[in-house]
Amino acid sequence: MAAMLTPLTFAAFSQCPALSHGIFNRHGGVSPAPYDSLNVSHGVDDDPQRVKKNRERIKQSLGVDVLVSGRQVHGSQVQVIAEKPVADVEIAGCDAFISNVAGVGLLIQQADCQAVMLFDPHRRVAANIHCGWRGSVSNIIATTIRVMAEEFATEPAHLLAAISPSLGPCCAEFVNFQQELPDHFHPFQVKPSYFDFRAISRRQLEETGVKPANISATTICTVCDPNWFSYRREKKTGRFCSVIGVRKSEK
Numbered sequence: 001m002a003a004m005l006t007p008l009t010f011a012a013f014s015q016c017p018a019l020s021h022g023i024f025n026r027h028g029g030v031s032p033a034p035y036d037s038l039n040v041s042h043g044v045d046d047d048p049q050r051v052k053k054n055r056e057r058i059k060q061s062l063g064v065d066v067l068v069s070g071r072q073v074h075g076s077q078v079q080v081i082a083e084k085p086v087a088d089v090e091i092a093g094c095d096a097f098i099s100n101v102a103g104v105g106l107l108i109q110q111a112d113c114q115a116v117m118l119f120d121p122h123r124r125v126a127a128n129i130h131c132g133w134r135g136s137v138s139n140i141i142a143t144t145i146r147v148m149a150e151e152f153a154t155e156p157a158h159l160l161a162a163i164s165p166s167l168g169p170c171c172a173e174f175v176n177f178q179q180e181l182p183d184h185f186h187p188f189q190v191k192p193s194y195f196d197f198r199a200i201s202r203r204q205l206e207e208t209g210v211k212p213a214n215i216s217a218t219t220i221c222t223v224c225d226p227n228w229f230s231y232r233r234e235k236k237t238g239r240f241c242s243v244i245g246v247r248k249s250e251k
Helices: 048-062 133-139 141-153 183-188 197-208
Strands: 017-026 066-071 078-082 088-093 096-099 104-110 114-120 125-131 160-163 188-189 216-218 240-246
Touching: 017 048, 048 066, 048 104, 066 078, 066 096, 078 141, 096 141, 104 114, 104 125, 114 141, 114 197, 114 240, 125 133, 125 141, 125 197, 125 240, 133 141, 133 183, 133 197, 141 160, 141 197, 160 188, 183 188, 183 197, 197 216
Parallel strands: 066 088, 066 104, 078 096, 160 216
Antiparallel strands: 017 240, 096 125, 104 240, 114 125, 114 160
């Protein structure tokens, strides 16, 4: 019998009966080293059948019917999922997803980048954003919230937001930051060449109109904590995931 998964959750999200969510670390799956063991990525040379089994465990844990994910490219493409796919689907070139369809889990794959999860409890619409440093530079957070407003009449002040485990300021060294990061990121240096990208995401959320009190975040650094996959620490490794979606019981 497979071990029961114990995802990390956020209190503000857990208080929403319409919402299902969870962040799954690297444990509880079937993949061998260096993808041990709950790898969700088809892009790291793991056995596709093992990845499928891992994703099935995640679906069972959350009670979702299908998972929608992307072949992430650190871009700013946002995809609205308006209908439930008949099976799990991975969309090429997409880094953010929005849906109000019950039973659809929006999955972001990670190994140091942030997942920024959003939920509008008034419109019962969820979003999930893959946000690495390039996503921060392009402000994919603002792009996603703008699409939520255009497609679902979401008001940013109603949004709940959560930032997943990710590269912490302790390990976020960018030696070429003067070429890679815009000047308005420079005040987020915690020491020379090290940046607090969680604080950057908070600022970008607040600038769209999300209330500071509605933003949750972990303090887990994926490089420091071996319970999470980390590309910076291991290079050849798997991907953990953050998943959010509207519960099947809600229409």
